[in-house]
Amino acid sequence: MYMSDNKIAIECVNLSKSYSSNLNDREKSAVKNLNLTVNAGEVHGFLGHNGAGKTTSIKMIVKLITPTSGDIKIFGRDIKNADYLDKTAYIAESVNFYQFLTPAEIIDFSISLNPVSFAAFDRRDLKSKSEEALNETGLYKWKDVSVEKFSKGMRQRLALALCLLRQPDLLILDEPGSGLDPDGISLLLKIIEKFKKMSKTVFFSSHHISEIERVCDRVSIIKYGELIETIDLSDHAKKSVDIESRYLELMRS
């Protein structure tokens, strides 16, 4: 179904989303003709001010909202007719789970919902892999505690543990650093780097330029719903780019 060997992981062509405003019946554009390409195997950052259209764009990519116009392809496949994106994992800005289930049960639930994603593992290995993922995200000692007792950051870690276990071809994160303590952010960046080493694609939005600088190969900047620049941050180009001053320059222009 998926073409993981496709060189482009996400391709948005003339993507737009408008909402009708209740106040004056005028259409308000959240995203305007967005043309975005995320290469397979790269870590791609998505920067923009509050209300720039980052979350709307991401929600369109993961099919939570329908674009007003434009096309989206994931690994070369048009997502219009897909019910959901089975080789993709998405973590929203604020993550919630069943509050009376434990992390171990939530992992079991995820496995039962999408057994294909875990097909690479032997059934017997799955338990040890789950424990490994919980250990890596610092949740192992909480594995039998119900999620209602978890802080926002711990829920975020649980979502990351699920992603670690599933190892999707494409990981999409919306403001993953929000709610995480410095230790959590460090863990998040480690996980992103781990995905990068496994040649998986990571696309994430953030307000923290330091996060973007540390792990991204490229970064796209969005302003008032329009993509204004994509900057190459790969190792060979990194030294010549001061992303913070470039970002501020673009925002003020």
Added chain:
Amino acid sequence: MSKIFSIARYLFIESIRDKLFIMLMLVSVIIVAGNFALDFFDQGVQDRIIFDFGSSLASLLGAFLCLYLTTSQIRAQLDSKQAYFILASECSRTHFIIGKWLGSVIFTAFNVLIIFGEIFLIIYFNSGLFSSLTLIYFYIVLLKLSLLGAIAAFFCVTFSLVTAPALSVFIYFIGHWGSYISYALEKNGSSALILNISGFITGYLLPNFKYYTAEHVITENFEGAAGYLGMLTLYTLAANAIILGTSSIVFKKKDL
């Protein structure tokens, strides 16, 4: 299908750990058992009192549970973004809606079964009667609640956390009292057209909850009662399929 069962299963596990539901069940079981005290004042109709009161309470509790569960499991999870993780990459919206509905119905059935089981046992130990009507009425209540759950699921994909259950209760009310509404309109001298429209809406367009009573079963012989239950099952299945199918179509087009 496995995704639907998985969603239903974990909804059940989640709900059975909810202290609110445990408290509700305990209170209901105690109230039904308390009917036993009425024996002191009975006129030889204590079984009837226990059955009527207990089954009404079970039906009411079931309706509350079904509405509360469907609303909290669909609307509240969409509002809190809890459902995003699985809707984006683990299951389709159709699986989600049907799984949540099924889980709510199974959990409600489990709770209602406990109360009907209690009624059955009280009647059995009180009079030595094997009350088959208790089992039949449990089945009728179950069918009715499955329909109410489907209606709630439909409103949950479209309306807010407050409006969705309110509209479900409204439809439930109309479904029970449709014929009285027509009667009231007729008494007020409404035109034939209005009466026809009202009759069509309450009798055919909206689910008719008046079918879900035990009186049809009591007055019929065995074949008649079995036939009635069979027709009621088909009616419920068809209505649930139409409502859940429509919910799924609407939900697929909905921006989250």
